Amino acid sequence: MSEPTGHVNSEDGDAVVHVIDALVAYARERLLLDARDHDWMRNRLLELFDADESLRAQAVALAGQGGEAIVDGALASDEVMGTLSAAPSRIQDEYDDVRATAGNMEAMRWLYDYCVANGSVKLAQLRRNVRFDSAGLVVTVNTAKPEFTDMRKAARGNSVDGSFAQCTICHENEGLAARGKRTLRTVEVELSGSPWFWQFSPYGYFRQHGICVNREHTPMRVDESTFGNLLDFVIQFPDYFLGCNAALPRIGGSVLAHDHYQGGGEIMPMQRAAAWKTFTSPEVDDAVLDIIDWPASALRVRSRRRDSIMRVCERIREAWVAYDDPAIGVAAHGPDSSAQSSLAPIARYVSAVGEPPAYEMSLILRNNAVSDQYPLGVFHAHPEYFFLKQEPIGLIEAMGLFVLPGRLVNQLGALEDALVSGKDLPADLAGFELMWRAARDGLERSGADAHDRNAVRAAVREELGGICRRILGNIAVFPTHEGLERFVEGLGFVVQE
Ligand SMILES: [Zn+2]
Structure with missing residues (x-):
């Protein structure tokens, strides 16, 4: 085998070749590298290591070690792992194949494993x-x-000049070197007939944490269509919950400019919390409403029917965004008449032994009023x-x-x-x-x-x-459960006997 370049000694050249071979073997085994692309991939990596002194130095340092240590070292390099990763179309095809043969959840698990294997989900860091x-x-x-203290900067999403992406979660980030997203891979998801996509979070806060993002760069919103979208998702992916942040600054998501939801494969403490009181619903007799025994002001709508949940949630949302209660500091509108109230809905599929399966939508009531005492937010x-x-x-x-x-x-x-x-x-x-x-x-x-x-x-x-x-x-917008109870009773909900 000839030396890769003229300006390095042959020992270093051998070391780089050894590392490249270990990485290509890994990509064949874990990253869907086709046997026909073996030589082509070796040459692409050779070019990369030739062009980058520090990568070459790392390769030389790793060369004495086994394949596993080499891959561990390479996982930190977005450039190397991005080169080794399959094209998004190949990922989508494989995901679709798994869906067709083993189901949606199995396909998600396959994608998650892929994203760990290609380093886009930083599992080693997360385990620390x-x-x-x-x-x-x-x-x-x-x-x-990283910790954000400047929320305006976070909300802008640190835009990168000269890229196709308008914000940090636009689909155009897939493979974007300037944001270190060469390894990012997404899959298509359809919600209420519209194109969305799913990606796993690199910094996952919990098991299989990901975001579901609108294919279009369009602002965050929470309305009746949001409830429908969230339910659509959990119907397709019953092992995951999916929720939407309140679409207002200070109290909700950090990226407000682009509609997206958060979800994953863990049951959150609030979802496990008991009902403080349960109510029957006016007009919708197959849905019930819980006030959750929880420190924030939270409700839970349960039904076996998607439409029933949507109706009850929309009734509560409409009432909440118009609700004023000076006694507890809640004002639906700010001094400039901008909307101040919203809620965060979270959908989940519930299947308990011996009970028919049902859906639930948790609603966390939020308000972003400020006061002289709390200029950064009362709530x-x-x-x-x-x-x-x-x-x-x-x-x-x-x-x-x-x-x-x-x-x-x-x-x-x-x-x-x-x-x-x-x-x-x-x-x-x-x-x-x-x-x-x-x-x-x-x-x-x-x-x-x-x-x-x-x-x-x-x-x-x-x-x-x-x-x-x-x-x-x-x-909590209502300091007591009793206050929240008065609000829901005002909407016609009646305590269940
Ligand atoms: Zn965007």
Whole structure:
């Protein structure tokens, strides 16, 4: 075999060839590389390693290792994995084949495995995330995702000049080098007869987390058609839930300019929460409504019929977006008469043993009013909790899965260290004073050894979950279940006997 280029020594050349062969073998096995494309792919990689000094250096460093280590190293390179990945059309064809033979959910699982194998889902990074249950919630510390504090910048989606994509979730991102999306692969989904597409999130907050995106770059909205779209999705993909953020700034999704939904294969804490009270529905006798026993203001419509759920949800939505209640600070419109109320609907297919299958739509009522006291939002995390969470509380968190910024790994570690060693709160963690005191008091009350690492960690985590729960209380538009009950009774819902 001849040396790939003239300007490197033959030892390095051999190393690069060894790495290329390992990667091509991997692509043959896992990434749908056709045997007929074997030589062509080797040459494409050769060109890539030749053109990029740092890639070449990495290859040389990895060459002494086995195939697995080489692939692990390559997974970090969007360029290498993007080159090895099959074209979107090939992915779609394979996905369609799996659908036809094994069903929709099996096809999704196949796609997920592919996206892990080609590095677009960063599974190794995700496994490093801290995740624990506390106070009836799931708390994760996501070390993979950057923290946004400037929401306007986040909402604009960091547009890249000169690309075809108008925002970060447009279909035109598939393969876009400037955003590190050479490995991104999507599949077509049809909702209410319109073209949408599905992609898995690189930073997945939970099992098989993905987004379903309108093929058209059109603004977020929540109306009757949204309910229909969400139900259409869960009818096709019964193991996934799908939800839509409230289409308003501060309280909902970070990308408002492009209609999209979030979903995946996990049941969220709110979906597991019991009903506080159940109501029968006026005019729609095959649907019931629950007030969910949940710190945010949340309802759940259940029925076996798609149309019944849509009717009940639309009735509630219409009433909610027009609802004014000065006593609790809810105003349907802001001073500039812009709409301030919306809701986040989340659809799920429910199949319990011994019961006929049904659909449910959870509705989280949201309002984005501001006041002199709360200029960033009355129903937003309040400032005393900003040390933990300053970003808007979107639907995933409103459902009880908190995604806290990666900086907390070190901060909580330092907090634990100080507690274990009996030192004072470190000066750079002054913002954590509230939590610090509560964790220390909790340790004292429990009688646990205050210098035991496990006991300290348990106390810190319990307090963390407690704060997340209080943040959900901040976003509750009705401070009590009774207040929400008066609202639904005003719409004609009657407590079920
Ligand atoms: Zn877009």
